[in-house]
Amino acid sequence: MHYYEVNFDGLVGPSHNYAGLSFGNVASQKNATNIANPKQAALQGLAKMKAMHDEGLVQGVFAPHARPDLRTLRQLGFTGTDSYILNQVSRQAPHLLKACYSASSMWTANAATVSSSSDCDDNKVHFTAANLANKFHRAIEAPTTERLLKAMFNNEDSFAHHSALPSGVHFSDEGAANHMRLCDTHGHQGLNLFVYGTSSFDPSSPKPSRYPARQSLEASQAIARLHQLSESQTLFIQQNPNVIDAGVFHNDVIAVANENVMLFHEHAFLNSDEVISQITNAFQGQRPLHLIEVKEHHVGINDAVGSYLFNSQLVSLPFGGMALIAPSECQHHDQVATYLALLQQADNPISQIHYFDLNQSMQNGGGPACLRLRVPLSAKELGAVNQHCLFSTHLYHSLCQWVEKHYRDRLTETDLADISLLNECQIALDELTQMLQLGSVYDFQRE
Numbered sequence: 001m002h003y004y005e006v007n008f009d010g011l012v013g014p015s016h017n018y019a020g021l022s023f024g025n026v027a028s029q030k031n032a033t034n035i036a037n038p039k040q041a042a043l044q045g046l047a048k049m050k051a052m053h054d055e056g057l058v059q060g061v062f063a064p065h066a067r068p069d070l071r072t073l074r075q076l077g078f079t080g081t082d083s084y085i086l087n088q089v090s091r092q093a094p095h096l097l098k099a100c101y102s103a104s105s106m107w108t109a110n111a112a113t114v115s116s117s118s119d120c121d122d123n124k125v126h127f128t129a130a131n132l133a134n135k136f137h138r139a140i141e142a143p144t145t146e147r148l149l150k151a152m153f154n155n156e157d158s159f160a161h162h163s164a165l166p167s168g169v170h171f172s173d174e175g176a177a178n179h180m181r182l183c184d185t186h187g188h189q190g191l192n193l194f195v196y197g198t199s200s201f202d203p204s205s206p207k208p209s210r211y212p213a214r215q216s217l218e219a220s221q222a223i224a225r226l227h228q229l230s231e232s233q234t235l236f237i238q239q240n241p242n243v244i245d246a247g248v249f250h251n252d253v254i255a256v257a258n259e260n261v262m263l264f265h266e267h268a269f270l271n272s273d274e275v276i277s278q279i280t281n282a283f284q285g286q287r288p289l290h291l292i293e294v295k296e297h298h299v300g301i302n303d304a305v306g307s308y309l310f311n312s313q314l315v316s317l318p319f320g321g322m323a324l325i326a327p328s329e330c331q332h333h334d335q336v337a338t339y340l341a342l343l344q345q346a347d348n349p350i351s352q353i354h355y356f357d358l359n360q361s362m363q364n365g366g367g368p369a370c371l372r373l374r375v376p377l378s379a380k381e382l383g384a385v386n387q388h389c390l391f392s393t394h395l396y397h398s399l400c401q402w403v404e405k406h407y408r409d410r411l412t413e414t415d416l417a418d419i420s421l422l423n424e425c426q427i428a429l430d431e432l433t434q435m436l437q438l439g440s441v442y443d444f445q446r447e
């Protein structure tokens with residue numbers, strides 16, 4: 001049966017803003033006071049989805065979360081009408097208002113970890129929503145993520161859904177951004193690589209000193225168990241703590257894999273040589289494995305973080321070869337652009353490089369790969385997906401019109417206290433759930 005890798009891109013929500021919420025994410029901290037343009041952010045994301053669809057790839061849309069998250073604010077002791085809550089929280093705890101208004105659900109690579117039915121014992125596609133425990137503004141995402149996943153993959157014969165891991169730092173889980181899969185083609189059993197920051201239970205496990213390790217080993221192990229992955233086809237790899245301290249807050253900032261290719265920086269992993277031999281020994285595919293190591297003298301860690309080279313998507317093209325979907329920052333970075341030109345000519349499956357302007361998301365540390373959740377699906381499983389969430393030219397035009405109608409082109413911190421922004425967000429999202437036929441997934445639709 002034919003298999004597809006479907007990318008479900010996060011549609012940027014109407015409250016996209018820069019709030020400096022992610023300690024350890026260099027871009028988020030650097031752009032904390034920037035003025036955001038939610039309309040442009042959403043249109044940039046839609047342009048990428050359209051281009052992928054036009055390449056002949058199957059593309060999906062992942063709806064944003066409702067913001068502000070009033071449920072969380074009520075849980076934290078704010079009471080009264082919505083406008084009273086906004087007024088109180090903006091005076092007493094503006095940092096909480098910013099957290100509850102973040103549009104961070106756009107980075108769907110952190111929504112969940114997904115396993116292919118070819119890798120799971122029960123032959124179902126498994127999803128575990130990420131608890132995102134390390135950052136408060138992201139830790140509030142899991143309940144809505146779970147509801148959205150169930151509304152998109154609403155078929156018990158094909159899909160198995162798991163709740164987020166227990167909250168708290170021990171099982172800190174950031175989803176697919178720390179998972180890679182190597183295989184011959186999407187439909188074959190794959191080698192699952194879980195990359196973690198540190199162990200929560202082993203005090204001798206190396207740790208970064210400056211910035212937090214956002215993925216714990218124990219979370220990755222729990223997911224491998226939940227998803228019924230074969231032990232021989234699952235490796236747990238520790239990230240190099242030094243690169244976390246240089247701003248590599250997720251593995252997808254320093255490595256990317258697709259089918260039989262992995263592109264990674266020489267400093268990405270702790271004990272890299274050992275990791276490479278483990279991968280080489282465990283890979284069971286018939287096709288040659290391309291482990292492309294980028295040396296520090298070609299692209300330094302700081303340049304990799306600054307350009308987001310490794311946060312490119314690597315996709316298999318319908319007529320053969322692979323394309324690297326890179327942020328335009330790579331094109332404008334001399335050393336990175338030179339490296340990519342060499343990579344394209346070298347003897348490997350990467351035959352095309354496409355650049356996308358995603359600067360609204362990039363300024364919060366989210367590149368092309370952060371914006372999408374990869375879901376490997378057989379033709380039958382694809383048929384079981386909520387078809388209204390699959391991209392088409394028609395949906396593209398409807399979503400562009402919807403964005404033009406509801407989104408602001410300027411958003412700053414002071415706008416967050418404005419009750420009209422809350423109303424605009426709810427009206428827009430209510431309309432969206434009808435377009436994507438998701439049902440009542442948001443708290444404001446369920447109260």
Ligand SMILES: NCCC[C@H](NC(=O)CCC(=O)O)C(=O)O
Nearest residue numbers: 018019020021022025028107370
């Ligand atoms: N995979 C990319 C995730 C980027 C995300 N940035 C943020 O949440 C920044 C939000 C802000 O600072 O306004 C994060 O760090 O989790």
